[in-house]
Amino acid sequence: METKTISRRERQKIAQRMEMLAAALELFSEKGYHNVSMHEIAAKAEFAIGTLYKFFSNKEDLYKALILEQSDRFHVALSKALESPGDEIEKLRQYVQAKGEVFRENAATIRLYFAETRGASLNIMAGVDQDIRNRREGFLKRIAAIFESGIRAGRFHQIAEPYILAVALDSLCSAFLFLWLENPENHSYPEDPDAILNILFKGLVQT
Amino acid sequence: METKTISRRERQKIAQRMEMLAAALELFSEKGYHNVSMHEIAAKAEFAIGTLYKFFSNKEDLYKALILEQSDRFHVALSKALESPGDEIEKLRQYVQAKGEVFRENAATIRLYFAETRGASLNIMAGVDQDIRNRREGFLKRIAAIFESGIRAGRFHQIAEPYILAVALDSLCSAFLFLWLENPENHSYPEDPDAILNILFKGLVQT
Amino acid sequence: METKTISRRERQKIAQRMEMLAAALELFSEKGYHNVSMHEIAAKAEFAIGTLYKFFSNKEDLYKALILEQSDRFHVALSKALESPGDEIEKLRQYVQAKGEVFRENAATIRLYFAETRGASLNIMAGVDQDIRNRREGFLKRIAAIFESGIRAGRFHQIAEPYILAVALDSLCSAFLFLWLENPENHSYPEDPDAILNILFKGLVQT
Amino acid sequence: METKTISRRERQKIAQRMEMLAAALELFSEKGYHNVSMHEIAAKAEFAIGTLYKFFSNKEDLYKALILEQSDRFHVALSKALESPGDEIEKLRQYVQAKGEVFRENAATIRLYFAETRGASLNIMAGVDQDIRNRREGFLKRIAAIFESGIRAGRFHQIAEPYILAVALDSLCSAFLFLWLENPENHSYPEDPDAILNILFKGLVQT
DNA sequence: TATGAATGAGCTTTCATTCAT
DNA sequence: AATGAATGAAAGCTCATTCAT
Numbered sequence: 001m002e003t004k005t006i007s008r009r010e011r012q013k014i015a016q017r018m019e020m021l022a023a024a025l026e027l028f029s030e031k032g033y034h035n036v037s038m039h040e041i042a043a044k045a046e047f048a049i050g051t052l053y054k055f056f057s058n059k060e061d062l063y064k065a066l067i068l069e070q071s072d073r074f075h076v077a078l079s080k081a082l083e084s085p086g087d088e089i090e091k092l093r094q095y096v097q098a099k100g101e102v103f104r105e106n107a108a109t110i111r112l113y114f115a116e117t118r119g120a121s122l123n124i125m126a127g128v129d130q131d132i133r134n135r136r137e138g139f140l141k142r143i144a145a146i147f148e149s150g151i152r153a154g155r156f157h158q159i160a161e162p163y164i165l166a167v168a169l170d171s172l173c174s175a176f177l178f179l180w181l182e183n184p185e186n187h188s189y190p191e192d193p194d195a196i197l198n199i200l201f202k203g204l205v206q207t
Numbered sequence: 208m209e210t211k212t213i214s215r216r217e218r219q220k221i222a223q224r225m226e227m228l229a230a231a232l233e234l235f236s237e238k239g240y241h242n243v244s245m246h247e248i249a250a251k252a253e254f255a256i257g258t259l260y261k262f263f264s265n266k267e268d269l270y271k272a273l274i275l276e277q278s279d280r281f282h283v284a285l286s287k288a289l290e291s292p293g294d295e296i297e298k299l300r301q302y303v304q305a306k307g308e309v310f311r312e313n314a315a316t317i318r319l320y321f322a323e324t325r326g327a328s329l330n331i332m333a334g335v336d337q338d339i340r341n342r343r344e345g346f347l348k349r350i351a352a353i354f355e356s357g358i359r360a361g362r363f364h365q366i367a368e369p370y371i372l373a374v375a376l377d378s379l380c381s382a383f384l385f386l387w388l389e390n391p392e393n394h395s396y397p398e399d400p401d402a403i404l405n406i407l408f409k410g411l412v413q414t
Numbered sequence: 415m416e417t418k419t420i421s422r423r424e425r426q427k428i429a430q431r432m433e434m435l436a437a438a439l440e441l442f443s444e445k446g447y448h449n450v451s452m453h454e455i456a457a458k459a460e461f462a463i464g465t466l467y468k469f470f471s472n473k474e475d476l477y478k479a480l481i482l483e484q485s486d487r488f489h490v491a492l493s494k495a496l497e498s499p500g501d502e503i504e505k506l507r508q509y510v511q512a513k514g515e516v517f518r519e520n521a522a523t524i525r526l527y528f529a530e531t532r533g534a535s536l537n538i539m540a541g542v543d544q545d546i547r548n549r550r551e552g553f554l555k556r557i558a559a560i561f562e563s564g565i566r567a568g569r570f571h572q573i574a575e576p577y578i579l580a581v582a583l584d585s586l587c588s589a590f591l592f593l594w595l596e597n598p599e600n601h602s603y604p605e606d607p608d609a610i611l612n613i614l615f616k617g618l619v620q621t
Numbered sequence: 622m623e624t625k626t627i628s629r630r631e632r633q634k635i636a637q638r639m640e641m642l643a644a645a646l647e648l649f650s651e652k653g654y655h656n657v658s659m660h661e662i663a664a665k666a667e668f669a670i671g672t673l674y675k676f677f678s679n680k681e682d683l684y685k686a687l688i689l690e691q692s693d694r695f696h697v698a699l700s701k702a703l704e705s706p707g708d709e710i711e712k713l714r715q716y717v718q719a720k721g722e723v724f725r726e727n728a729a730t731i732r733l734y735f736a737e738t739r740g741a742s743l744n745i746m747a748g749v750d751q752d753i754r755n756r757r758e759g760f761l762k763r764i765a766a767i768f769e770s771g772i773r774a775g776r777f778h779q780i781a782e783p784y785i786l787a788v789a790l791d792s793l794c795s796a797f798l799f800l801w802l803e804n805p806e807n808h809s810y811p812e813d814p815d816a817i818l819n820i821l822f823k824g825l826v827q828t
Numbered sequence: 829t830a831t832g833a834a835t836g837a838g839c840t841t842t843c844a845t846t847c848a849t
Numbered sequence: 850a851a852t853g854a855a856t857g858a859a860a861g862c863t864c865a866t867t868c869a870t
Contacts, residue, residue, distance in 0.1 A: 034241040159409040171382030202366040448655040573823040589792030616780040669831040
């Protein structure tokens with residue numbers, strides 16, 4: 001019974017925390033980190049400012065938690081894609097598809113992350129940013145391994161080092177996703193992952 | 208003598224302006240727009256705060272001037288590359304090379320631009336940002352035209368629409384340049400433009 | 415108990431607001447609107463600057479509140495006087511007396527209002543000023559109506575239009591009150607309203 | 622020849638000074654003392670800011686000079702009126718008329734003076750203000766003397782002390798002049814001085 | 829002598845954070 | 850435990866004044 005009471009309280013706490021993060025995400029992604037005040041977030045989440053500070057010791061902490069929480073969801077989705085059964089091509093297709101879905105479902109977070117973090121790795125956000133970079137590095141290495149395996153299996157020409165190919169694939173995804181972010185109607189990618197893969201897969205220059 | 212006096216003054220003004228912009232660039236790219244105060248910039252440039260405001264009517268104005276000034280230099284360099292003589296492949300090579308050089312020479316500005324602008328088009332920087340986006344759009348269309356011409360000339364397979372190819376090429380450049388930005392020793396790109404072109408040019412998948 | 419707590423808080427809020435307004439009034443009337451800083455007011459009222467801004471959203475707002483609050487008190491007192499029972503002469507006597515009392519009790523505010531507002535209707539204070547002017551206009555019309563009624567009743571000679579008489583009476587009051595404001599000992603008016611009325615009432619020129 | 626050179630220079634200086642004061646008057650009366658910068662005045666007068674400071678050691682000094690200069694002109698005009706030939710009634714009529722003219726011709730100055738000075742006698746303008754007050758006091762005494770003489774001559778009833786009558790007359794003039802200042806079309810006074818004198822002269826209450 | 833570039837004290841205002849209730 | 854009133858450091862910006870030219 002003790003544990004149940006505690007767990008109910010904890011469940012409530014988690015729910016409150018989520019509401020706060022949701023409010024913060026909405027505001028941050030709409031107006032940018034520096035143009036949102038802690039009072040605004042508290043008001044939107046319908047908590048007192050003091051309560052907000054009970055959960056997050058300062059604004060930066062709240063921001064980091066937000067980014068990390070979202071990053072976790074991405075991590076899970078992308079990891080699952082890379083572990084999908086099938087040959088190298090299938091794995092990459094799954095990855096490209098998963099990235100598209102994750103992106104589409106979390107446009108707000110991504111907008112926020114790119115608005116506030118890119119290049120700002122040297123300042124406030126250093127901590128989060130490093131974490132995110134490390135994760136990206138991890139994915140790049142796993143994708144590189146897939147390319148390497150594909151090359152060894154004779155499935156891919158070795159047109160570049162595997163890590164380079166991984167960066168190329170990932171950045172092509174991001175580029176087209178940003179295109180879609182700016183103008184959701186005009187672009188095919190997130191719906192059709194092969195559109196991207198083809199660019200990398202088909203030889204462009206006549207032979 | 209009159210003209211000389213005036214020109215000396217004007218030269219001094221330009222020099223002062225440059226010092227201010229340099230100080231601002233250094234601080235902005237190190238700490239981010241919102242974490243740098245006008246006093247800080249003035250102090251770093253060794254001018255009084257009032258003098259800074261004589262040159263730039265407010266903080267946003269200073270930021271815009273900084274970005275636009277750099278953007279002009281990029282524009283000139285990249286335009287020249289796209290107008291170079293030679294076939295489509297040569298033009299693209301020149302572009303990739305020019306982008307690499309410009310990037311390497313202006314790492315700080317680029318860091319700043321990506322730190323503050325991406326997605327922040329909703330806030331303060333809307334004006335500059337639109338300008339920069341328009342320029343990028345212009346380049347993408349010119350690159351797309353080169354791809355189209357190359358396809359018509361039978362030099363390229365039509366593996367995707369020209370505009371898509373343009374986005375792909377440009378974002379591959381950016382991706383590898385950011386890689387280099389983070390870790391200048393380990394990457395070949397800015398020195399060897401063909402490393403990038405090959406990814407797009409050579410067929411990856413076995414045929 | 416709930417209500418009592420709330421009412422205690424509200425009472426405290428009102429008390430704080432009054433302290434702030436009192437501090438502001440003292441400083442403004444001593445040094446003039448533009449020569450008093452918000453920090454000064456906060457310090458004099460013994461609040462933090464942020465607390466001051468919780469109550470008044472900016473300096474102008476504080477000033478307007480100050481003037482309007484006082485203006486209300488004048489309005490009430492003078493209106494009551496004009497509605498007093500008795501004939502026209504009695505009503506006017508009541509008005510002159512009430513104006514004297516109100517003036518004497520609020521010398522600081524009046525000093526402030528005349529220091530900052532007169533003719534400055536072109537600047538910041540346009541809003542309040544118009545309000546005050548409208549109120550004055552209202553009183554002048556009510557006084558004019560009394561004169562008119564007195565003339566119709568044969569109690570007054572029609573030596574000028576009623577509105578002109580109203581202006582004359584009101585400005586005589588003000589003139590003597592300013593005299594008293596500058597040198598409180600030497601003048602009889604606020605204590606003896608008939609001193610003023612007589613000037614208007616008794617024929618000056620021999621007939 | 623020496624003297625002539627000097628006098629030419631001095632004439633020029635006086636002319637420059639007048640241009641500066643004229644520019645300052647226009648700006649001050651339009652926007653109020655605190656809303657006009659020294660740069661604005663210098664620009665309007667078409668002098669360098671440094672030159673302005675050669676003539677007036679600071680902003681307050683410029684303001685005082687402006688008010689005093691205008692005050693001199695009033696002084697001369699009003700003094701002349703009080704010294705006009707004729708009996709007491711004629712002298713007063715001349716005064717009322719002169720005040721009206723002076724007022725009409727110098728509306729800008731008067732607006733300025735009343736906007737910035739009234740009641741602010743305790744702050745910046747203390748010096749000027751005292752000077753102006755002293756002059757007003759002087760006029761009031763001279764007018765009082767006229768009333769006294771008129772009373773002794775049996776021309777006036779002694780309905781109040783002469784000084785009080787002087788204040789009454791002067792403030793009636795001012796009141797109606799302000800009425801005209803706010804709404805130049807609707808009022809007769811500055812054109813018809815008897816309109817005011819009558820209020821004081823004719824008995825109002827039936828006898 | 830006239831200039832106007834340069835100065836920096838000081839203003840209004842915001843907002844992350846604390847802590848008594 | 851939750852609240853939100855109170856805090857005050859620090860920001861952007863203005864403008865009276867100075868002084869080297």
